[in-house]
Amino acid sequence: MHCSYFAAERCRSCALMEQPYDEQLAAKQSHVARALDDRGDLAWLPPLVSRESGFRNKAKMVVGGTAAQPMLGILDAAGRGVDLQDCGLYTPAIHACFPVLADFISRAGLTPYDVPGRTGELKYLIVTESPDGELMLRFVLRSQESVSRIRKHLPELLAALPQLEVVSVNLHPEHKATVEGEREIVLTAQETLRMRVNGLDMYLRPQSFFQTNTEVAAALYRRARDWVTELAPASVWDLYCGVGGFALHCAAPGRDVLGIEISPEAIASAELSAREAGLEGLDFRVGDATAFAVGARQAPELVIVNPPRRGLGDELSRWLEASSVRQVIYSSCHSGSLARDLAAMPSLRPRRARLLDMFPQTRHYEVLTLLERA
Structure with a gap:
């Protein structure tokens, strides 16, 4: 992709603008593999590519x-x-x-x-x-x-x-x-702005968060849904659930899915989506993810986490390590914080992962990882 702003040095935000896209992907794959301490027992799905331009929503x-x-x-x-x-x-x-x-x-x-x-x-x-x-x-x-x-x-x-x-x-x-x-x-x-993704209507209020690359976000939710369907847990928590993307995709008859998010506006949007879709077994609550987990009386079988760039932090990571949770699906936009969190919960080993190129032309990316208790 050629950018006249980059060439004229008026904007250098896209640090990889002059690098061929296949080389960008290879470098990102290598970087995240090192961050996850891949010892050969981690199954990688092929990287999900994005359009090189015209992708930011x-x-x-x-x-x-x-x-x-x-x-x-x-x-x-x-x-x-x-x-x-x-x-x-x-x-x-x-x-x-x-x-x-x-x-x-x-x-x-x-x-x-x-x-x-x-x-x-x-x-x-x-x-x-x-x-x-x-x-x-x-x-x-x-x-x-x-x-x-x-x-x-x-x-x-x-x-x-x-x-x-x-x-x-x-x-x-x-x-x-x-x-x-x-x-x-x-x-x-x-x-609210209706965000129709994978046949589900999600609703974005002015101060709510949504991924900036709609096509890649849709693939991210589908991959998480497929893993949850295969594992078939009876109970799921979606921590940092935002407007409910992961929770809504993972809802199924006989499964209890609970979404936790600090933003009341995001929770209101998630509840609206669940009602309109007629999904049962979904519960959304306003709260801090760490405080909720640490104070809960019982842990679910599977936890989905999609934290901000700073990651889960020590307290939530240690709680997951000591809990009875069998699997964690971790969606991360920062491999450094992901690596720190993984180090704090060594019994939850990465088993499957996929790089999703949410941000072409930059060094940033999303990685979805399935952790299973050793």
Whole structure:
């Protein structure tokens, strides 16, 4: 894949941009094999490849420049905006909406936030596309000062982007290196974006998490579902369940599946999906994964974990090691934290694994591993 931004050194985020894709995959496979301490008894499925471009279903665009001439992209080393509207990683639908959004910023008079000067209002635009081509748009603002203008001009934006289903404002008053704040103001009647994956409807609210590569995410859920079907556990926990992707895919008659997630919005979405699909035996609860597991009276037969990049941590890893859990399906986006967690639970040995290339052109990837008690 050729990228003019990379060649001009305007953006170097995709560190592997000039490396052939097959070499990227081979290097990632070698890296994760070392992290899992593959001693020859680990069965590897072939790596799951991704499209090299047009695969990202979510864009987090820094807004720079001025209201009259906004730039959508990233910040440079000096904290100034670099326009990346022609970035080839995003889906065609997201790519096509950038000029419309830039025009909206100008018409609504939204002043981009100047990081060095700490002035202005609009920090980010976050755009997400569903598998059906519908869009969610979030304006990350410093304050509520611009909300009335966004409301005033919103009908024009909805007319220009008829696929836009959910629009919200996120308030992020602090000057800090995070993308969003805690408070969300939904501006449309619809509050959730339907993410149809493998025949299941999942629902994404503005502050909920979903994998950025829909096709690879669908394959990730199918692989976990196939392993659970083969193992046929009577009870499953899905820790860090998010909007319920793994739990919903693993539901089956006679099986109790419990999903735990810290985000109330994500749990509300998971419960909606379960109701609409008519799935029985599913229970979703708001809570911290580690606190829930450590405080539970009884462990399930199988646990699915999909932690953030920092991994499970020592306490949850030690709990799994000492528990009666027979199998763990571990979905990881960081092989370093995965290796640390595996070292803390030596009796749960990796038996099967698959690299899923969720993030082409970068060194990042997802790996799904089946651990069985020795």
